[in-house]
Amino acid sequence: MLAKTYFGLESVLAKELQLLGARNVKTINRGVSFEGDLGFLYKANLWTRTALRILVPIANFKVRNEDELYKKVKDLDWEDYFEVNKTFVIDANVFARQFKNSLFIAQRVKDGIVDRFRDKTGRRPTVFTKDPDIRINVHISNENVTISLDSSGDSLHKRGYRSEADRAPISEVLAAGILKLTGWDGLRDFIDPMCGSGTLLIEAALMAHNIPPNIFRKNFSFKHWKGYDPELFGLLFDKALEKEKNFHFSIYGFDKEAYVLRKAEKNLRNALMHEQVETAIADFMNFRKPGSFRDTGLVVFNPPYGEKMEADIPALYKGIGDTLKREFAGFEVWVFTSSSEGLKNVGLKPSKKIQLYNGKLESWLVKYDIYKGSKKHVHKD
Numbered sequence: 001m002l003a004k005t006y007f008g009l010e011s012v013l014a015k016e017l018q019l020l021g022a023r024n025v026k027t028i029n030r031g032v033s034f035e036g037d038l039g040f041l042y043k044a045n046l047w048t049r050t051a052l053r054i055l056v057p058i059a060n061f062k063v064r065n066e067d068e069l070y071k072k073v074k075d076l077d078w079e080d081y082f083e084v085n086k087t088f089v090i091d092a093n094v095f096a097r098q099f100k101n102s103l104f105i106a107q108r109v110k111d112g113i114v115d116r117f118r119d120k121t122g123r124r125p126t127v128f129t130k131d132p133d134i135r136i137n138v139h140i141s142n143e144n145v146t147i148s149l150d151s152s153g154d155s156l157h158k159r160g161y162r163s164e165a166d167r168a169p170i171s172e173v174l175a176a177g178i179l180k181l182t183g184w185d186g187l188r189d190f191i192d193p194m195c196g197s198g199t200l201l202i203e204a205a206l207m208a209h210n211i212p213p214n215i216f217r218k219n220f221s222f223k224h225w226k227g228y229d230p231e232l233f234g235l236l237f238d239k240a241l242e243k244e245k246n247f248h249f250s251i252y253g254f255d256k257e258a259y260v261l262r263k264a265e266k267n268l269r270n271a272l273m274h275e276q277v278e279t280a281i282a283d284f285m286n287f288r289k290p291g292s293f294r295d296t297g298l299v300v301f302n303p304p305y306g307e308k309m310e311a312d313i314p315a316l317y318k319g320i321g322d323t324l325k326r327e328f329a330g331f332e333v334w335v336f337t338s339s340s341e342g343l344k345n346v347g348l349k350p351s352k353k354i355q356l357y358n359g360k361l362e363s364w365l366v367k368y369d370i371y372k373g374s375k376k377h378v379h380k381d
């Protein structure tokens, strides 16, 4: 099988799969290949926090042109994989000079499948681009074709809890990956001082409570496959619920905008995490640590990165650095941003810098260890 992820999260995902019990785990560019049975496929869809989708290859062959592709696809036993009354869509990823147009490739694969069904059953399945039951992935690299069933369907970042989004929410999968990279283990306090719609808070809370990220999701494509075993899935689902752990620390989320915070609160409620996370309005520029805070904890946030033209990025990031030095001595801080200009103005020395992408934007996850002595620098500066 092949789990896809974002650039930079391959080894995080490999570790997740290994811990879940996958065999023969290998990282590739933006993905991880592994082995497992049907039950493991269900489990991986429910439990992996950093996978975008999980593909199950069903055929591998070589072709020289589109006609050969059509014939080879038509030879596959499609009627064994799904019923003719299901809707389907093709995703094509083409890395080959002789096949330029991935839309045309998708079209030919669709023709092969439809004609196969027509010959065998006298009827044909319908193509649906929005919410299809079945998703089929075609990957072509030079002459090598891999046809896979996409077991997830909709991307796994669609957890089912985010009904509210603000201007620049990060993907749930990216948020989970960031948290894994920071080493978040649920054994200390967690703070997101610019929480927006609450993605980092929710992912952090789900991890701390050992709740599967996709427990709220209604649909997975594998539920439409011919061999779907609802009893096995039900068993794994119930078992997942039993694995919930107690969390003995606190999670805090702040934002300076009241309307944004309300979105975070709604999303937290959707994820049943509203009682586990405390939220409040606060401007980080003049943030004072509440008396209830412990002396140490993990601070992770993604400040505005210039997506709104009016934001004064250098001043914002200088203010972030000043507040961190003043209020967060003893804390471990990670900032995720695509603003290199912003990072230059923080005024703290990073102890780690990890390259990632936020959509198409090159971004960095930067670690700052705030020592007690850093406070003095504020005055010196």
Ligand SMILES: C[S@@+](CC[C@H](N)C(=O)[O-])C[C@H]1O[C@@H](n2cnc3c(N)ncnc32)[C@H](O)[C@@H]1O
Binding pocket: 166, 168, 169, 170, 193, 194, 195, 196, 197, 198, 199, 200, 254, 255, 256, 257, 260, 282, 283, 284, 285, 302, 303, 304, 305
């Ligand atoms: C890029 S968004 C965070 C997105 C969030 N991670 C999510 O997934 O929804 C940045 C957030 O910082 C907030 N913000 C900007 N300046 C702030 C400040 N001085 N203090 C607190 N929050 C601030 C904005 O209101 C916005 O919600």
